Amino acid sequence: xxxxxxxxxxxxxxxxxxxxxxxxxxxxxxxxxxxxxxxxxxxxxxxxxxxxxxxxxxxxxxxxxxxxxxxxxxxxxxxxxxxxxxxxxxxxxxxxxxxxxxxxxxxxxxxxxxx
DNA sequence: CGTCTGACGCACG
DNA sequence: GCGTGCGCCAGAC
Numbered sequence: 312x313x314x315x316x317x318x319x320x321x322x323x324x325x326x327x328x329x330x331x332x333x334x335x336x337x338x339x340x341x342x343x344x345x346x347x348x349x350x351x352x353x354x355x356x357x358x359x360x361x362x363x364x365x366x367x368x369x370x371x372x373x374x375x376x377x378x379x380x381x382x383x384x385x386x387x388x389x390x391x392x393x394x395x396x397x398x399x400x401x402x403x404x405x406x407x408x409x410x411x412x413x414x415x416x417x418x419x420x421x422x423x424x425x426x
Numbered sequence: 427c428g429t430c431t432g433a434c435g436c437a438c439g
Numbered sequence: 440g441c442g443t444g445c446g447c448c449a450g451a452c
Contacts, residue, residue, distance in 0.1 A: 321449085340434055344448095350435090351447040357433035358449075377434060384433030394433095431451080438444085 321347060325359040326366065328420050332374045335402045336418035337410060339378045346420040361387055373397040380413030 324347040332338050340353040349355065356375070363370040364387065373394045377383050385394040385408065395405045404411040 341436095344434080349448070352449080353434040353447080354432055355434090355448055355450095359433095361433060372433080375433080378436095382433090387433055429452090432449100435447090436445090439442090 321349065321352070321355065322359045322362070325356050326363055326368070326370055328424070329360065329363070329370050329372060329375055330368070331420070331424060332371055332418055336416050337374045337376055337380070337398070337403060337413065338418045338420065339376060339380075341378050342417075342419050342421065343375065346424065357384060360384070364388075371397075374401075374403075374418075376410060376413075380410040380417075382408045382410070 325343060328343050328346060329338075340356040341350065344350055344353040344356045347356075360370065360372040360375055361384075363372055372384065373388065375384070382394050382398075382405065385391050388394045388397075395408070398405055398410070403416065410416070
């Protein structure tokens, strides 16, 4: 397998998995990275999501946060409140840029998804 | 081609 | 429990 192919799959998988996140649920970069086969490439997930903002297909990047449930990527949405507003519109409560009950609404692709 | 950066995560103190 | 440092992979310059 060519490395280029692998790279392409990496980004593609990130987009696909992120889109599969159900409403009202959130996931973490590490969980997605682990699911796609690169547990230590959590940073790449965030980066891929950043590029996903330019993608034509809508990717619920706002449902993806770091392992602490902190909205670290809110700044990339242009306004700092965009990410919070999107999450709140999905019944996700945000307090001080942190998701409440994060552990409760956490969506792990490794467990919820399976293939 | 060498170096830095980045929406992270973990180990260590 | 919190702050700091390092490693990770891939891309941009």
